[in-house]
Amino acid sequence: MISIVSKIRKLSPFVFQKTKIGIDLGTSMTRIAIDNKGIVLREPTFVGQNTKTGQYIFYGTDAKDIYGKAPGYIKVIKPIEHSIISDFDATVYLMEQFLKKAVYPYYQGTFIKRGLVGYTVVPTSSTEVEQKALQEAFIKAGFQTVYLIEKPIVEAYGAGHNIFTNKPVFVIDLGAGIVEAAIITMGGIVSSKVLRTGGDHMDRLIYNYLHLKYGLIIGEQTSEHLKVKLFNLSDQKGVLAVRGKSLENGLPKSVRVTSRDVQEALAVAMNQIVDSVKELIETVPPEVIDGLIRSGVVLTGEFARIPGIDRYISNDIKIPTTIASNPEDATIHGLQKLMKEEERLNRVVFAG
Numbered sequence: 337m338i339s340i341v342s343k344i345r346k347l348s349p350f351v352f353q354k355t356k357i358g359i360d361l362g363t364s365m366t367r368i369a370i371d372n373k374g375i376v377l378r379e380p381t382f383v384g385q386n387t388k389t390g391q392y393i394f395y396g397t398d399a400k401d402i403y404g405k406a407p408g409y410i411k412v413i414k415p416i417e418h419s420i421i422s423d424f425d426a427t428v429y430l431m432e433q434f435l436k437k438a439v440y441p442y443y444q445g446t447f448i449k450r451g452l453v454g455y456t457v458v459p460t461s462s463t464e465v466e467q468k469a470l471q472e473a474f475i476k477a478g479f480q481t482v483y484l485i486e487k488p489i490v491e492a493y494g495a496g497h498n499i500f501t502n503k504p505v506f507v508i509d510l511g512a513g514i515v516e517a518a519i520i521t522m523g524g525i526v527s528s529k530v531l532r533t534g535g536d537h538m539d540r541l542i543y544n545y546l547h548l549k550y551g552l553i554i555g556e557q558t559s560e561h562l563k564v565k566l567f568n569l570s571d572q573k574g575v576l577a578v579r580g581k582s583l584e585n586g587l588p589k590s591v592r593v594t595s596r597d598v599q600e601a602l603a604v605a606m607n608q609i610v611d612s613v614k615e616l617i618e619t620v621p622p623e624v625i626d627g628l629i630r631s632g633v634v635l636t637g638e639f640a641r642i643p644g645i646d647r648y649i650s651n652d653i654k655i656p657t658t659i660a661s662n663p664e665d666a667t668i669h670g671l672q673k674l675m676k677e678e679e680r681l682n683r684v685v686f687a688g
């Protein structure tokens with residue numbers, strides 16, 4: 337048997353080659369990178385299911401596009417919620433499709449699929465059961481092995497910080513599903529805090545606000561659009577006319593929504609974020625504070641693109657704050673870097 341295996345190895349050097357794949361299964365977006373090939377996919381983490389047959393029928397951008405507009409027999413699923421799996425089967429389907437679309441074409445004509453090694457992240461608040469489910473989803477989707485790393489470690493590294501020294505690094509990830517703040521030294525988490533009030537929650541707050549103030553009913557995609565276009569923490573004034581349904585009579589209704597409206601809708605949620613960051617700072621040892629002030633806070637996640645959010649946070653917590661360049665790619669960039677550095681990876685991996 338062994339001799340047959342070694343013969344195959346000699347005949348085809350590709351059969352047993354390992355391919356390292358980084359996957360950031362975000363609540364709103366999935367990003368995939370192949371070692372030495374770069375980022376090969378960025379698509380919404382959405383799946384469409386035929387409710388009559390139970391079959392999944394589309395995924396990614398196509399599924400997000402139809403969100404809120406689908407006919408009765410189609411259910412659009414967001415298989416990741418608050419950065420963890422909420423629908424196991426839909427997650428496996430989505431990963432299989434993404435691999436088919438963005439990874440396998442690179443290796444057509446080889447047997448490389450057998451050697452996929454996955455690298456991914458989990459929130460610091462995730463339970464063992466949630467971590468096991470994520471590992472199982474990777475294996476079911478076609479991976480041979482999967483390594484899990486705590487999300488803030490990867491983000492801080494992807495944002496360009498050296499997380500392996502004794503200088504503390506403070507990272508706040510502002511994603512769609514969670515806001516996760518963490519302080520890292522020597523490649524480990526000193527303290528962290530997770531809030532389930534990410535960008536998706538903000539969209540719901542805007543929906544509720546318009547419902548109450550204008551008697552207007554809008555879809556989730558419109559709420560998200562208003563947040564991205566109008567929300568800012570730097571006194572910029574903007575206005576957008578949106579169409580929805582009247583709460584009174586169900587007929588079409590158009591309202592001019594202002595930045596002020598969106599700011600009011602999100603004020604409490606933004607305060608909660610800052611308050612929880614302050615609570616986190618209170619938990620760290622005094623020796624770490626000086627280092628934090630020196631190194632500052634780095635913001636990651638696409639919600640960090642809100643104008644003025646860096647000043648808003650630094651004014652309140654009294655620590656200099658910067659936004660990572662391409663903040664939405666910090667996680668996948670961190671995975672790309674760690675995949676290459678086996679020794680450092682071994683220090684941060686906690687399940688594999």
Ligand SMILES: Nc1ncnc2c1ncn2[C@@H]1O[C@H](COP(=O)(O)OP(=O)(O)OP(=O)(O)O)[C@@H](O)[C@H]1O
Nearest residue numbers: 362363364365419511512513514535637638639641
């Ligand atoms: N230009 C923008 N300004 C502000 N927010 C934005 C912008 N573009 C997208 N967003 C919001 O950022 C959030 C998505 O961020 P990101 O892609 O980092 O999340 P994710 O990685 O999918 O989720 P998570 O890490 O929480 O699981 C969404 O709520 C989206 O509406």
Ligand SMILES: [Mg+2]
Nearest residue numbers: 362511637667
């Ligand atoms: Mg994310």
